[in-house]
Amino acid sequence: MSSRRVLWLGAALDDAGQRTDTRIEVDPADLTTHGVIVGMTGSGKTGLGVVLLEEALLQRIPVLVIDPKGDMGNLLLNFPELRPDDFRPWIDTAGADSDADTVAAQTADTWRSGLESWGIDAARMRALKDAADLTIYTPGSTSGTPINVLGALDASTDADAEARADEIEAFVSGVLTLIDRPVDPVAGREHILLSNLVARAWEANEPIDLAGLVAQVANPPIRKLGVFDLDTFFPADQRMKLAVQLNSLLASPAFATWLQGAPLDIGRMLYTAEGKPRGAIVTLAHLSDAERQFVVTLLLSKLVSWMRRQPGTSDLRALVYMDEVFGFAPPTAEPPSKKPILTILKQARAHGVGLVLSTQNPVDLDYKAMSNAGTWMIGRLQTERDRDRIVEGMRAAAGDTDLGALATAIGGLGKRQFLLHTARGGRPQTFTTRWAMSYLRGPLTRVEIERLMRDRSAPAASAAETTSATAAQHDRSDVAAAGASRAAPAAARAEEHDDATVVAPAPPSSIPVRYLDPAAPWAAQVGARAGGRRMQAAVAARVHLRFDDRAAGIDHTETWECIWYPLSPHMRAQDAIAVDYDDRDLRTEPPPDAVYVVPDGKIRDAAFYRTLERDLNDWLYRERSMEVLRNEALKLYSRVGEDEAAFLERCRAAADEQADA
Structure with a gap:
């Protein structure tokens, strides 16, 4: 191994395309100006990416790998002893002429011969194995290490205002992508409302999660957005439609896996508590396109916040690798992931963070992204149009390089051959990649990922993050008077029951909403308990009864008050509980972290109240009287x-x- 801090990628090729003894090495610091790997399918770019990551890990540089295809988990298939039994579980015998044991032995021999031809021994492979802890994260799945992506709603305590705004934008953009809503941070009312709700919670240091956000969408704790009142800007019925769409995420059984695992914390993904580097592989192969956008956007926005908190350096502090950038930073569209990618390309150098993007088609990558890359590794391309686009994209980085000669060199590349150009300038070099120490098995299935990660420990969350609130389990029901209750400030950490939700049931706008003060003298009659958070709907009524008899000279009005609790679909006037309440007994705000028992009564239906009012009037007319002597x-x-x-x-x-x- 070289004593210099270098990344050994392979060996130079001579003019005849034959391998020479000249090692092709890249200074890690060069990657702070970022890099691009381009090559058609079968060009060997995935193998080059694995080699690059192996070298970074050997230099104890932590890596964050975004893996849309599922190939990068091959980094964990490092077998220093090169025993056939090591390869046996990972070989594909479909279509093979020999039995599995024979194929495993042949594969081990092939790998041994390949590594020996590059002078790579077991000691170097063990050094790679010991250099860093590797983890395969599987958001939305428990096959690998699950990650609570929605923990991203927790505010970064030491992030500046700009970083917080970027995180909020990324989260909201990702969520709107999941529910197929327009993503427009400037003019989209969905984006503006959700962003304001999250920002308000963060500024007030209030906990909030997706469930709490859904509750606030239905009845936001804000009165206006910009110069318009809330209902003019975003009418209540349209807000409810948005809330229902968001709730579909929470209601889906598959969504539960998105809430499992450690929170999305870049620092813990890149380093152990002792400061040892980690290799974090976030695989996306099992996700839909919308889910991939969601994860990549949140992941990179969190990376940007972490990056901005790091002191300046000219060294490579961490390497981020995207194995296939298709769809994440296109030239003619603005998916949510594009903004954090461009932010990293423009700002990460000062903080020692490098980003390497890999793609099989150069038209998949925005020109601004291409022009910000200082290191280019170009393999075989499909068409002359692809070659011309690459040459055009390299114009800013190529300096005095003869672009015509560059195009010719690219056209003559073979398999596992690449042209290297760095920001240091000089003549571009053609090279062939060295043999990968990791067994290049190809995409891993979820079953194989589960097998790989079974005996590996994932980065642990802190106690504060893994402890759930349990007090709600032991609370008796509180009562919400006057029809129902409006959304509480995010009940983000409240433990829910099957019969409860953080979204308050919403009565018609004509029905006032109040919350019973447990100190009310009659609270015990309806089972209320001080300090409880489980709110249960009730209906309160106040009736002014007039007794009028001219002959007797009586014109008298008295007040009669009652509570219906619990509610049922077929309530009768005579079921009411007569109480004597005043306005002090009914509060205008819910208790903190309230959850709401789903009511049996049809409290959303205005006809429910009209029927109850009519029945109560008829019943009181028949039953209430005044005795006159x-x-x-x-x-x-x-x-x-x-x-x-x-x-x-x-x-x-x-x-x-x-x-x-």
Whole structure:
């Protein structure tokens, strides 16, 4: 091994295309100006990517690998002893003329011969194995190490305002992509609303997760956006449609795996607690295109925030590798992932973070991305048009290089042959890649990933991140009065039951919403408990009863109040619980971290309240009465609140007065 800090990629080719003894090495610092690997299918670019990552790990440079195709897990197939039994579980015997044991022995011999031809021995392979901890992350799946991508809603405590804004934009863009909504951070009302809700929670240091965000979409804790009131900017019925779409993510059984695993923390993915480098391989092969966009956007936005917190350096602090950039930074579209990719290409150099993008088709990559790359590794291309685009994209990085000669050299490349051009200038070099120490098995299935990761420990989350709130399990039900309850501030860490949700059931806009104060004198009648968070819907009524009898001289109004609890689909007026409440008993804000029991009553339906009101009026008309005492001889009637003794005394006084007259 060379004593210099270099990345050994292979050997130079002579003019006849034959391998020479001249080693092709890249200074790791050159990759802080980023790199591009381009080559058609079968050109050997995946093998070159594996070799590049092996070299970075040998130099104890942590790597973050975004793996859309599933090939990069091959980095874990490092067998220093080169025993056939090591290869046996990973070989594909389909269509082979020999049995599995024979194929395994042949594969081991092939790998041994290939490595020996490059002077690579078992000691170097062990050094690679010991250099870094490797982990395959599988967001949305438990086959590898699951990762809680939605932990990205936790604010980065030491991020600056710009980094926070970028993280919010990335999260919202990714979520909107998942539900097939327009992604427009400037003019899209969905994006603006969600971004404002997350920003508000972060500024107030309130915990928030996707469930809490859904709750706030339905009834946001903000009154206006820009100069318009909220309902003008984004009407309530349209907000509810957005909330329903977001809720479909939470309701999907497959979504549960997105909430498992350690939170998305770039620092822990790249380094152990002791400072040992890690290799984090985030495989996306099992995900849909929208899910891939979501993960890549969040992952790279978190990387940008982490990167900006690092002190400046001219050395390569960390290497990010995207094995196939197709669809993530196209020239004619603006997917959510494009912004963080371009941000890294423009800003990461000062922080010692390098990004290498690999693609089989140069038209898949935006010109701005191509022009920001200082290191180019170009393999066989499919068409002259591809070659011309590469040459055009290299114009800024090529300096005084003869672009015509460059095009000719690219046209003559064979398999596993590449043309290298670096930001240091000089004549581009053609080279062939060295033999990879990792067995290039090809894409790994989820079953194979599970087998690989079974005995490996994943980066652990801190205690604060793995402890769930459990207090809600032991709370009795609280009661929400006056129909239902509006969305609480994000009940992000509240533990839900099967019958509860963080989204408050919404009554019609004409029905006021209040929350029972457990200190109300009558709270015990409905089972309320101080400190509880499980809110259960109830209906409160206040009726003004008028008793009018001209003959008796009575025109009296009294107030009658009641609560219906619990609610049911077929409630009767006589089921109401008569209570004596005043406005102090009913609060306008829910308790912190409230969750809401899904009601049986049809509280969203205005007809539910109209029917209840009509039935209550009819029942009170029939059942409520006022007793009035009458003295026909004296033509006297008792007064409101006057008991019989007082009325008789008044009658005697009236009789005496008439007798004296």
